[in-house]
Amino acid sequence: MPGTEALVQIAIGLALVGAAVWILRWGWNSRKNEGGTAERVDALEKAITSTDEREKKVRRQEAITHAQWKKAGRDRRRKRKP
Numbered sequence: 814m815p816g817t818e819a820l821v822q823i824a825i826g827l828a829l830v831g832a833a834v835w836i837l838r839w840g841w842n843s844r845k846n847e848g849g850t851a852e853r854v855d856a857l858e859k860a861i862t863s864t865d866e867r868e869k870k871v872r873r874q875e876a877i878t879h880a881q882w883k884k885a886g887r888d889r890r891r892k893r894k895p
Contacts, residue, residue, distance in 0.1 A: 874882070 877885070
């Protein structure tokens with residue numbers, strides 16, 4: 814029957830299209846996951862960097878005396894006034 818051969822060819826064609834779509838989707842998802850990983854790494858690096866900067870600022874503030882702290886604040890306020 815010639816109809817059976819046509820149905821087999823259609824089935825094979827659909828299987829090939831399905832396999833191609835599956836491969837493309839797998840590639841797309843893996844690239845998307847890699848991008849998400851890079852974003853998470855960037856966020857973690859930023860958090861670590863900002864934590865280090867905050868610690869340095871705290872150490873600087875702890876190193877000065879109360880009188881120096883008051884003088885620095887007074888000088889800073891005076892600079893703002895026109």
